Amino acid sequence: MSEVKVYERPKSWMPNVSSHYCPGCGHGIAHRLVCEAIDELGIQNDTIGVAPVGCAAMIYDYMDTDYCEAPHGRAPAVATGLKTVRPDKIVYTYQGDGDLASIGMGEIIHAANRGQNITVIFINNAIYGMTGGQMAPTTLIGQRASTCPLGRDVKLNGYPIRVSELLAALPAPGYVTRVTVAQPKYIIKAKQAVKQAFQNQLDGKGFSLVEILSSCPTNWGMRPVEAFDWLVNTMMPYYPLGTFKDFD
Amino acid sequence: MGRVLMKGTEAIAEAAIQAGCKYFFGYPITPQNEIPEYMSAHLPEVGGVYVQAESEVASINMVLGGGATGYRVMTSSSSPGISLMSEGISYVAGCEIPAVIVNVMRAGPGLGGILPGQADYLQSTKGGGNGDYNLFVLARSTLQECVDLTQLAFDLAQKYRNPVMVAADGFMGQMMEAVEIKPSPSKDQPADPSWALGFMGERGGKRSHLHSLFLSPEPLEEHNRKLQKKYQAMKDAEQRCECYMMDDAEVLIAAYGTTARISRSAVNNLRAEGLKVGMIRPITLWPYPYEAFKKLPSTVKHILVSEMNAGQMVDDVKVATGCKYPVSFYGRMGGFAPSVGEIENECRRILGL
Numbered sequence A: 001m002s003e004v005k006v007y008e009r010p011k012s013w014m015p016n017v018s019s020h021y022c023p024g025c026g027h028g029i030a031h032r033l034v035c036e037a038i039d040e041l042g043i044q045n046d047t048i049g050v051a052p053v054g055c056a057a058m059i060y061d062y063m064d065t066d067y068c069e070a071p072h073g074r075a076p077a078v079a080t081g082l083k084t085v086r087p088d089k090i091v092y093t094y095q096g097d098g099d100l101a102s103i104g105m106g107e108i109i110h111a112a113n114r115g116q117n118i119t120v121i122f123i124n125n126a127i128y129g130m131t132g133g134q135m136a137p138t139t140l141i142g143q144r145a146s147t148c149p150l151g152r153d154v155k156l157n158g159y160p161i162r163v164s165e166l167l168a169a170l171p172a173p174g175y176v177t178r179v180t181v182a183q184p185k186y187i188i189k190a191k192q193a194v195k196q197a198f199q200n201q202l203d204g205k206g207f208s209l210v211e212i213l214s215s216c217p218t219n220w221g222m223r224p225v226e227a228f229d230w231l232v233n234t235m236m237p238y239y240p241l242g243t244f245k246d247f248d
Numbered sequence B: 001m002g003r004v005l006m007k008g009t010e011a012i013a014e015a016a017i018q019a020g021c022k023y024f025f026g027y028p029i030t031p032q033n034e035i036p037e038y039m040s041a042h043l044p045e046v047g048g049v050y051v052q053a054e055s056e057v058a059s060i061n062m063v064l065g066g067g068a069t070g071y072r073v074m075t076s077s078s079s080p081g082i083s084l085m086s087e088g089i090s091y092v093a094g095c096e097i098p099a100v101i102v103n104v105m106r107a108g109p110g111l112g113g114i115l116p117g118q119a120d121y122l123q124s125t126k127g128g129g130n131g132d133y134n135l136f137v138l139a140r141s142t143l144q145e146c147v148d149l150t151q152l153a154f155d156l157a158q159k160y161r162n163p164v165m166v167a168a169d170g171f172m173g174q175m176m177e178a179v180e181i182k183p184s185p186s187k188d189q190p191a192d193p194s195w196a197l198g199f200m201g202e203r204g205g206k207r208s209h210l211h212s213l214f215l216s217p218e219p220l221e222e223h224n225r226k227l228q229k230k231y232q233a234m235k236d237a238e239q240r241c242e243c244y245m246m247d248d249a250e251v252l253i254a255a256y257g258t259t260a261r262i263s264r265s266a267v268n269n270l271r272a273e274g275l276k277v278g279m280i281r282p283i284t285l286w287p288y289p290y291e292a293f294k295k296l297p298s299t300v301k302h303i304l305v306s307e308m309n310a311g312q313m314v315d316d317v318k319v320a321t322g323c324k325y326p327v328s329f330y331g332r333m334g335g336f337a338p339s340v341g342e343i344e345n346e347c348r349r350i351l352g353l
């Protein structure tokens, strides 16, 4: 019987390297979607990634493309610098919710508002993963975190920020969509969105952001399967999937 | 372009363009606003781009990204803005990215005032950001020197893959003087594809990644050792200093930037009176010109440091001279500069006159 290859690692994933992410972490899936989009669009040699500060800070250990580090939250500014000098390259940031929606809120709003022709992959796991599970700007009301042990209290902490809806209110950004990696059926859609966000840049259309609802079983205090269930049952109702803005 | 009368800030901007800088990222702050204004008007004429950042935090990180391509990029600001950039400058140094940062210093602390100062000497030369890093800090005392040092800054940045700070003060930025701005010979120096981002194809599919993060101690220490070796090479090769009327001087004024310019007049006047006064003027505030201080003539009896701050360079002078001489300080703060007369009087007092 001849062998049929049904799956292989993406070409733009560093050969012979496994990721350090916890079992059931959504970062690994999101990385793969980015790699597949890069492979399918044939842009590996022309892509420059900007790494966040967060669990994905070492993303350049896994992705075989040019990569630049950014201070916590500043990836959209770094990407603006890269794209300004090299408009012929494909520039994208990969950022967590603490990185993008808290310390880096200024940079993302202004990059979006300039309509900067970059791609942003935004991983919303409702928690600060890397530093050990502190409350994020996206932590749900009542959700426990190490700095809100009794659950997020609106009176004290305000409401979880819906980044996609916020950015979609600006005139300049062209493509703003929310997807998830919670289940295979959603992953297929997430893949299309990620690819679309890179295609938009190739077409010179302008700012594209894909918010990916993701899991952090370690800091949510759940097993991987429970975490994906929680994502679907608790996170998705507050963060509805959908495309909030698209280039016509 | 022959000699033209120009304002300091505009001379810096034109010098940068003539040095091949095509990308400028900045945020408004007095007294340097003419630099971003000049860039926004003139960069498009040379196929460049001016981006107005949303903050100095953003502008230094745009410089980080722009510089990561290996092409000539720059930002400028003034004291409080440079404070905001400190984290970014540390990353630019840690990632070994060439960049030019102009600081048209004003008086502090805090918001201070918009009047000139030199109160960022320690911040510029000893850090500001976190970690073991250094950057070139160049100080000038004439507008022609502003032009020349701005162009030198781009060469040093690319040669050493390191940030370079051009330290001017508000006087230097706002005064007008005749300058000649020529295209610098290295104007069209291409990016170095061996490390710069955006050349993966040219490298035959070999990627480059610029980072300062090393989670294990061994590679981080190795990275630090590599940086320290580079900083040593910078110290060995790039110290710059002017010695003025120093050969037989008994009182030596140590000053840089605007206070050096004022001190030069004081030296000339005192020499006309027959008093043996000279000046040592560090041009590289980092690396500090230790070599020049080692070669002071045997006639020197006293060193007078003059700055527009509370005496931030005094310790460097003491270290550079091994505490061999009495070192005293005369300075002004809050936007004042010492006057020629004040410095002359201080020298006379030291000489017991």
Ligand SMILES: Cc1ncc(C[n+]2csc(CCOP(=O)(O)OP(=O)(O)O)c2C)c(N)n1
Pocket: A053, A054, A055, A056, A072, A095, A096, A097, A098, A099, A100, A123, A125, A127, A128, A129, A130, A131, A136
């Ligand atoms: C200036 C600065 N402040 C704080 C930190 C500490 N820090 C590192 S990662 C992180 C949070 C990351 O959370 P998130 O962006 O949600 O990423 P995740 O790990 O969840 O993927 C923080 C606060 C830092 N590195 N730099």
Ligand code: SF4
Pocket: A020, A021, A022, A024, A025, A026, A027, A055, A125, A129, A130, A215, A216, A217, A218, A219
């Ligand atoms: S801590 Fe959370 S976000 Fe970080 S790798 Fe583990 S599961 Fe993923």
Ligand SMILES: [Mg+2]
Pocket: A096, A097, A098, A123, A124, A125, A126, A127, A128, A129, A136
């Ligand atoms: Mg997070």
